[in-house]
Amino acid sequence: MNMRKIRVGITGYGTIGRRVADAVARQPDMELVGIAKVRPDYKARLIAERGYPLYGADEESLAALRAAGLPARGVVADLVAGCDVVVDTLPPKQASRLLPIYQASEARVIFQGGEPAGIAEVSFNAQSNYEAAVGRRTVRVVSCNTTGLCRALGTIDRAFGVEKARVVLARKATDPDDPDTGPVDAVVLDPAPAQLPSHHGRSVATVLPHLKVISMAAKVPTTHAHFHSLLITVKDRNVTAGAVVRAFEEATRVVLLDSREGFRSTAQVFDYARELGRSRSDLYELAVWRDSVTVVDDEVYFFMAVHQEAIVIPENVDAIRAVTGTMDRDESIRLTNRTLGILK
Amino acid sequence: MNMRKIRVGITGYGTIGRRVADAVARQPDMELVGIAKVRPDYKARLIAERGYPLYGADEESLAALRAAGLPARGVVADLVAGCDVVVDTLPPKQASRLLPIYQASEARVIFQGGEPAGIAEVSFNAQSNYEAAVGRRTVRVVSCNTTGLCRALGTIDRAFGVEKARVVLARKATDPDDPDTGPVDAVVLDPAPAQLPSHHGRSVATVLPHLKVISMAAKVPTTHAHFHSLLITVKDRNVTAGAVVRAFEEATRVVLLDSREGFRSTAQVFDYARELGRSRSDLYELAVWRDSVTVVDDEVYFFMAVHQEAIVIPENVDAIRAVTGTMDRDESIRLTNRTLGILK
Amino acid sequence: MNMRKIRVGITGYGTIGRRVADAVARQPDMELVGIAKVRPDYKARLIAERGYPLYGADEESLAALRAAGLPARGVVADLVAGCDVVVDTLPPKQASRLLPIYQASEARVIFQGGEPAGIAEVSFNAQSNYEAAVGRRTVRVVSCNTTGLCRALGTIDRAFGVEKARVVLARKATDPDDPDTGPVDAVVLDPAPAQLPSHHGRSVATVLPHLKVISMAAKVPTTHAHFHSLLITVKDRNVTAGAVVRAFEEATRVVLLDSREGFRSTAQVFDYARELGRSRSDLYELAVWRDSVTVVDDEVYFFMAVHQEAIVIPENVDAIRAVTGTMDRDESIRLTNRTLGILK
Amino acid sequence: MNMRKIRVGITGYGTIGRRVADAVARQPDMELVGIAKVRPDYKARLIAERGYPLYGADEESLAALRAAGLPARGVVADLVAGCDVVVDTLPPKQASRLLPIYQASEARVIFQGGEPAGIAEVSFNAQSNYEAAVGRRTVRVVSCNTTGLCRALGTIDRAFGVEKARVVLARKATDPDDPDTGPVDAVVLDPAPAQLPSHHGRSVATVLPHLKVISMAAKVPTTHAHFHSLLITVKDRNVTAGAVVRAFEEATRVVLLDSREGFRSTAQVFDYARELGRSRSDLYELAVWRDSVTVVDDEVYFFMAVHQEAIVIPENVDAIRAVTGTMDRDESIRLTNRTLGILK
Ligand SMILES: NC(=O)c1ccc[n+]([C@@H]2O[C@H](COP(=O)([O-])OP(=O)(O)OC[C@H]3O[C@@H](n4cnc5c(N)ncnc54)[C@H](O)[C@@H]3O)[C@@H](O)[C@H]2O)c1
Ligand SMILES: NC(=O)c1ccc[n+]([C@@H]2O[C@H](COP(=O)([O-])OP(=O)(O)OC[C@H]3O[C@@H](n4cnc5c(N)ncnc54)[C@H](O)[C@@H]3O)[C@@H](O)[C@H]2O)c1
Ligand SMILES: NC(=O)c1ccc[n+]([C@@H]2O[C@H](COP(=O)([O-])OP(=O)(O)OC[C@H]3O[C@@H](n4cnc5c(N)ncnc54)[C@H](O)[C@@H]3O)[C@@H](O)[C@H]2O)c1
Ligand SMILES: NC(=O)c1ccc[n+]([C@@H]2O[C@H](COP(=O)([O-])OP(=O)(O)OC[C@H]3O[C@@H](n4cnc5c(N)ncnc54)[C@H](O)[C@@H]3O)[C@@H](O)[C@H]2O)c1
Known part of the structure; x- marks a missing residue:
């Protein structure tokens, strides 16, 4: 580990920003130098x-924060000036508004999956392509769904070879702290108007370009997780359900849950995260239903849940180390996992 | 048409029973001879x-109905005695309780999809195997999901040949008049504990035995429709999206909806059914999203919605005619469609 | 009845516009001369x-409608020119955009409750103040919640004298055809930020100015009805629950439902509307839970449900007659009730 | 503090049992001697x-737990034998099944609010009547809603005198880990069939017998909190909103949240609990919307949220101390608050 801590700033303090902030604050090799916020709401407090x-x-935000009695130190440019790495967590497709500020600085920038892939040199998933991000100026941590798919499909591909993967996503409607977005009682094409296959398959290819992934997505009225149904044709005709389970057992950031033990729904997955005592009851791991893993002929089927708020947090921490070149992949993953309480 | 009307009785008056009752009452060749009810609730009134x-x-129900001032005429056995056909619409797996009564009578019996296939001589879908039901003593109209799949997959199979169909179901949690069943904010494995592939593929095979169908299902917090994602490998390598749409346009009891025209979710599908002025705002047709139909290589993808409360109603009407042998398939489908307001 | 039919045009064709259109089309003394629409979606078709x-x-909408092959005849000004009465059903606070067009015409205009009270000469509820609207140039039919409260509180006030009414509203989150608005899993202050008492009490006073009504409101994740809890201090100390029920039985456009008969929730209220065979499964009546009516000391308590999509429809029909002065209150209410299938 | 730790056992390990277990484990004066569990599910693990x-x-459960490889030590009777205090957290109205075992032991027993008041000598709320529980053999911690009401109404009563309180409850449908219970899209009378006033007012009177409280309740499709609308006539005619807020600021286990700071719904209340870093993201405090507090004439209005899973946990800890007589009220409340992270 190098002597000086990596100085990290964060723009945006919503679902992702808050979690990255706390995760950075827990890293022995990082220093959280500041967070940029728009409004003086309870999150700012x-x-x-x-x-x-x-x-x-x-300037307007700065004035509003100060008017609310909050000790704001400056504006985004001031924050960025003091950073080795900025983690941009603005709402989807908004990062471009801060690009001039980022580009005028020396800081390396980590973007999130809501930005177009073209915004960064590399789309990133720690297990899949950490090395590709080493030393880069800009990196994009792929979205929650894509991160989950990279973990699952990467694991299957390394073990059995993926011939063709098909995934159907029942997306959470919104995050639990948002009372405005619906639907209340409907399944909504995502995107709407319809677009098949959905972008998720192509997003996986930004990280794992050789994988053939067809995806279909719709939104359902839930807040706690995305729910994926996987149907994967593999190359290894000797694949068995047991071997798939073992591959997941060996993978990092994947947890296997058994519906016979009570994990009958995403409700119990969320409950489990609360029991684990994690910060904000977050589940950083991809949750695969162990007893859903089934093989028929050369196809592998299973269900999995992606805690959308949490799954990209360890990836952001690793991405910070990758761009600064301060640690190699396995060392970073191990340290991130240990500091966040991820078991394996 | 034969001179005497088919005398039809109905046991159970919940989601399905009420609709079959009204549908039967609209048929020129049928007479609704009675409905058996358990409790003197508003539905009985x-x-x-x-x-x-x-x-x-x-006897207990009879007494309760009469005590509530309702003009009940007798018990199930009395009803069945006066019927040519009884349509059993008891809750799933309950029909067996009335089997002795049915068997002691001359009546033919139509069961619903919640019963095991073995309860009847034939599992039935009008378009797929009407003829197999002609003259039978017992027939089972397959479930709402299976009916939808038979309509969709049967159409694709006849036009292009189905090599292998994969379907992922986002099931409605419950019917709109049920305030007890959840989930509120979760996606639930269905069945739970997990079972992959789910029974839906095998259910299709009770009607269309040569089809290879793999299915996965989960329940989501909605009440108005099941939502299916289809991924079908077809035999005809020259298949195009346009040709698939045309096949659906020609199929009976299938309606094509375009998300660019506003059909972005099952909410608008339900809205459309209300606009059509149908009894109870029911959509008897399978709804296929026209602009979701996509072909990549030899695979066909699309989304479809199944109005669970309504889709089996025309099938029940046809099944009544099939068992009595009073009409051939096309004649029955046409008459049912016309009396229920189904356009094609 | 006068010889010439009242020529009615409608601007907006969403939740309310579509229902007013069909209701107008059913009136023997009215002619639906046209509907103005923005987009060529399925509703336009x-x-x-x-x-x-x-x-x-x-003009832009006109071009878009025609480009979609729809037979549009002109723009709003053309429609308004041919109308005796225009019913404006634009989204809340939007009607002002069409005011210049309305004012340049001879037509009388009916606005909806989403507009500020000041937009019209009179705020209207047929049972409460029909006469005040007779001959007016502009009238505003009060909102769904206010209409329900006017029916309930007006009835109680006429029978027992309202000393002070308190009402807590659990508002539907959105209409059933809207898949965008939430919440998914939350109760939301309405309005937010908080404002107590809420506007509903004051809205009742626009129709029944002498009533003292305190209201509190929050939104809940449902689509089929608003749910009100009433706590009313009455002047008549001899009030009994039985007398309150009788007052409701005699009131027009109020239906009494008994939870012991199965009406345990708004789900069954919606189910009942479907059973009644009404257009779009609408319940024009205020639904009061008969067996919830309770009196303790000088306070009356009960629950009621307001079908937000439907309750104002008969009021709009009556408002059309009121402004044209073609019928008196009782005659209009009777005719509206009969044509819409309202029992009493 | 006495030398020997209080030995505490817990029967039931659902929503409440798990939280009481962890809370007890954090108390310096208590020892968690064991938990009785029915099934070898993930919670047992x-x-x-x-x-x-x-x-x-x-015995059956013991065998099942052991068969699943879990180190179970005995049955309930064995557990109870080693306890000074047993906290019964069985599902509502189930505790009676273990009464013989409890009665055969020396242990004092804490029951939960789902049991009838008659099961225990005292119904308990720490701030309201700690002393009444001192030295008792059996105590019942009142339900989540009643605990919230005791905190709010007790505070108002001590400061201004409650003449008559009216409360309308929008109850959470179920706990977040339950995917079976609904409703999905309805408001449900609670109880159903209707019963007005609801039991909640009478439940408050088991703790604060002099208070006159009228309550009405319905269930809504949410999982994270009960939402109460309060309308309280007070004796002190000089009451002001500011004075009410100050009274809450001084009360223990009450937190004031401002909707202008972003607390627009129960969604943000839950979010806040997650931010506080509490075990399971629990909010032990009653949450009162500061800027909803309004006074008109002699009536006080406000909204409040009750985190059903958490609010009774500190009360259980205090109840354990009360029955053992090892600490006085203020000392116990202070220690409980400190160990659970409650600020005041
Ligand atoms: N929410 C998820 O589940 C999730 C999961 C994975 C990835 N992502 C991605 O992460 C990114 C952030 O999403 P989120 O859910 O955290 O969004 P969010 O809306 O919860 O938070 C974004 C925050 O950025 C703030 N903001 C806007 N402009 C700003 C500016 N100029 N300076 C500083 N702050 C500003 C907003 O006020 C908001 O608080 C998006 O790209 C999203 O696609 C989100
Ligand atoms: N609800 C759907 O969406 C749906 C769709 C397709 C098929 N089905 C199938 O239709 C069948 C009926 O389902 P449903 O949803 O209408 O159920 P339901 O629960 O709505 O109605 C069943 C009714 O039968 C009554 N009943 C029970 N025992 C009886 C008896 N001995 N005599 C008379 N009545 C009795 C019940 O009281 C209830 O009212 C099931 O097999 C189900 O699987 C249901
Ligand atoms: N939805 C309800 O439950 C309900 C109940 C009672 C009263 N209201 C009131 O009725 C009014 C209409 O509400 P709604 O729910 O029907 O809204 P809506 O959004 O469903 O429909 C309004 C329609 O007006 C159209 N529109 C907008 N600008 C237009 C223009 N310039 N010309 C023609 N059409 C235009 C919109 O495209 C939309 O289709 C509002 O004042 C609302 O507050 C609504
Ligand atoms: N859930 C809430 O929000 C809440 C809030 C306040 C009070 N309460 C009250 O707390 C009590 C417990 O409620 P809960 O929500 O924790 O219930 P729960 O259903 O979540 O948990 C109860 C547990 O007890 C177990 N159990 C049943 N019989 C048992 C036995 N003989 N021995 C050991 N365990 C047994 C069940 O398997 C279950 O896991 C009830 O009285 C309830 O009314 C609940």
Whole structure:
């Protein structure tokens, strides 16, 4: 480990920003130098209460934060100036608004999956292509669904060879802290108007370009996880359900849950995350239903759940190390896992 | 058409029973001779208000109905004695309780999809195997999901040959009049504990035995429709999306909806059914998203919605005619469609 | 009845516009001269299929409708020119955009409850103040919640004198055809930020100014009805639950439902509306839970449900007659009730 | 503090049992001697992983737990034999099944609010009547809703005198880990059939007998909190909103949240609990919307949220101390608050 800590700033403090902030604060090799916030809401107050340095998104935000009695230190440009790495966690397709500021600085930038792939040099998933991100100026951590798919399909591909993967996503409608977005009682094409195959298959290819993945997606009225149904044709005709389970058991950041033990739904997956005592009851691991794993002929079937709020958090931590070139993949994954309480 | 009307009785007056009752009452060749009901609730009162003859499920029910001032005429055995055909619409796996009564009578019996296939001589879908039911003593109209799949896969198979069909079902959690069953905010394995492939593929095979169908299912918090994602490998390598759409356009009891015209979710499908002015805002047709139909290589993809409450109603009407042998398939389908307001 | 039919045009064809259109089309003394629509979606197509004359919201809409092959006849100004009465059903707070067009015409205009009270000369509820609207140029039919409260509180007030009414509203989150608005799993202050008492009490006062009504509101994840809890201090100390029920039995457009008969929730209220065979499964009546009516000391308590999509429809029909002065209150209410299938 | 730790056992390990277990384990003056469990599900496995001693509900459960490889030590009777205090957390109205075992032992027993008041000598809320429980053999911690109401109404009563309180409850449908219970899209009378006033007012009176409380309740499709609308007539005619807020600020286990700071719904209340870093993201405090507090004439209005899973946990801890007589009220509340992270 190098002597000086990596100085990390975060723009945006919503679902992802808050989690990256706390994860960074737990890393022995990182220093959280500040967070940029738009409004003086309760989240801004919590930044201050936690002792994290607070910045305004712009002059107007800065004034509003200060007017609310919050100790804001400057604006985004001031924050970025003091960073080795900035983690951009703005809402989807908004990062471009801060690009000039990022580009005027020396900081390396980590973007999130809501941005177009073209925004960064590399689309990133720690297990799949950590090395490709080493030393880069810009990296994009792929979305929650894509991260889950990279973990699952990467594991299957390494063990059995993926001939063709098909995935149907029942997407959470929104995050649990959002009371505005629906639906209340409907399944919604995603995207709407219809587009088949959906972008998720192509998103996996930004990380694992050789994989053939067909995806279909719809939104359902839930808040706690995406739910994926996988149907994968593999190359290894000797594949068995037991061998698939073993491959997942050996994979990092994958947890196997058994519906016979009570994991009958995403409700119990969320309950399990609460029991684990994690920060915010987050489940960083991809959850695969162990007893759903089934093989018929040369096809592998299973269900899995992606805790959308949490799954990309360890990836962001690893991405920070990758761009700074301070640690190799396995060392970073191990350290991230240990600090976040991820078992394997 | 034969001179005497087919005398039809119905046991159970829940989601399906009520609809079959009204559908039978609209048929020129049928007479609704009565409905058996357990409790003197508002549904029982509506039977009386509509002038349908009311019977008790047993002596206790008969007494309760009468105590509530409802004009109940007798018990199930009395009802069955006056029927050519009884349509059993008891809750799933309950029909066996009335089997002795049915067997002691001359009546032919139509069962619903919640019963095991073995309860009847034939599992039935009008378009797929009407002829197999002609003259039978017992027939089982397959479930809502299976009916939808028979319509969709039968159409694709006849036009292009189905090599292998894969379907992922996002099942409605419950019917709109049920305030007890959840989930509220979860996706639930169906069945739970997990069973992959789910029974739906095998259910299709009870009607279309040569089809290879793999299915996976989960329940989502909605009430208005099942939502299916289809991924079908076809034999005809020259298949195109346009040709698939045309095949559906020619199929009976299938409606094509375009998400660009506003059909972005099952919410608008339900809205459409209300606009059509149908009894109870029911959509008897399978709804296929026209602009979701996509072909990549030899695989056909599309989304479809199954209005669980309504889709089996025309099938029940046809099944009544099939068992009595009073009409051939095309004649029955045409008459059913016309009386229920189904366009094609 | 006068010889010439009242020529009615409708701007907006969403939840309310579609229902007013069909209701107008059923009135023997009215002629539906056209509907103005923005987009060529499935609702526009249904206008054409129903044979209702179609107009564009503006030139752009007109072009879009025609480009989609729909037989649009002109723009809003053309429609308004041919009307005795225009029913504006634009989204909340949007009607002002069409005010110049309305004002340049001779037509009388009916606005909906989403507009500010100041937009019209009179805020209207047929049972409460029909006469105040007679001959007016502009009238505003109050919102669904206010209509329900006017029916309930007006009835109680006439029978027992309302000293002070308190109402807590659990508002539906959105209409059933809207898959975008939430919440999914939350109760939301309405309005948010908080405002107590909520506007509903004051809205009742626009129709029944002498009533003292305190209201509190929150949104819940449902689509089929608003649910109100009433706590009313009455002047008549001899009030009994039986007398309250009788007052409701005599009131028009109020239906009494008994939870012991199965009406345990708004789910069964919706189910009941479907059973009644009404257009779109609408319940025009206020639904009061008969067996919830309770009196303790001088306070009356009960639950009621307001089918938000439907309750204002008969009011709009009556408002049309009121402004044209073609019928008196009781005659209009009777005719509206009969044509819409309202029992009393 | 006395020398020997209080030996505490817990029967039931669902929503409440798990939380009481962890809370007890955090108390310096208590020892968790074991937990009785029915089934070898993931919760049982977590007991073992946490190192808590595990017992079977009965011989059958014991065998099942052991068959699953879990280190179960005995049955309920064995557990109870080693306890000073047993906390019964069985499902509502089930505790009576274990009464013979409890009565055959020396242990004092804490029951939960789902049991009838008559099961225990005292119904308990720490702030309201700690002293009444001191030295008792049996105590019942009142339900989540009643606990919330005792905190709120007790505070208002002590500060201003409650003349009459009216409360309307929008109850969560079920706990977040339950995927079976609905409704999906309805508001459900609670109880159904209707019963007005609901039992909640009477439940408050088991703790604060002099308070006059009228309550009405319905269930809504949410999982994260009960939502209460309060309308309270107070004796002190000089009451102001500011004074009410100050009274809440001084009360223990009440947190004030401002909707202008982003707390627009129960979704953000839950989010806040996650941010606080509490075990399981629990909010032990009653949450009162600060800016909803409004006074009109002699009535006080406000909204509040009750985190059903968490609010009774500190009360159980205090109840354990009360029955053993080892600490006085203020000392116990302070210690409980400190160990659970409750700020005031
Ligand atoms: N929410 C998820 O489940 C999830 C999962 C994986 C990836 N992502 C991706 O992460 C990114 C962030 O998503 P999120 O869910 O955290 O969004 P969010 O809306 O919860 O948070 C974004 C925050 O950024 C703030 N913001 C906007 N403009 C800003 C500016 N100029 N300066 C500083 N802050 C600004 C907003 O006020 C908001 O609080 C998106 O690309 C998204 O696609 C989200
Ligand atoms: N609900 C659907 O969406 C749906 C769709 C397709 C097929 N089905 C199948 O249709 C059948 C009926 O389902 P449903 O949804 O209408 O059930 P339901 O629960 O709505 O109605 C069944 C009714 O039967 C009554 N009943 C029970 N025992 C009786 C007896 N001995 N005599 C008379 N009545 C009795 C019940 O009281 C109930 O009202 C099941 O096999 C189901 O699987 C249901
Ligand atoms: N939805 C309800 O439950 C309900 C109940 C009672 C009263 N209201 C009130 O009725 C009014 C209409 O509400 P809604 O729910 O029907 O809204 P809606 O959004 O369902 O429909 C409004 C329609 O007006 C159209 N529109 C917008 N601008 C237009 C223009 N310039 N010309 C023509 N059409 C235009 C929109 O495209 C939309 O289709 C509002 O004032 C609302 O507050 C609604
Ligand atoms: N859930 C809430 O929000 C809440 C809030 C306040 C009070 N309460 C009350 O707390 C009590 C427990 O409720 P809960 O929600 O925790 O219930 P729960 O159903 O979540 O848990 C109860 C557990 O007890 C177990 N059990 C049943 N019989 C048993 C036996 N003989 N021995 C050992 N364990 C047995 C069950 O298997 C279950 O796991 C009830 O009285 C309830 O009314 C619940």
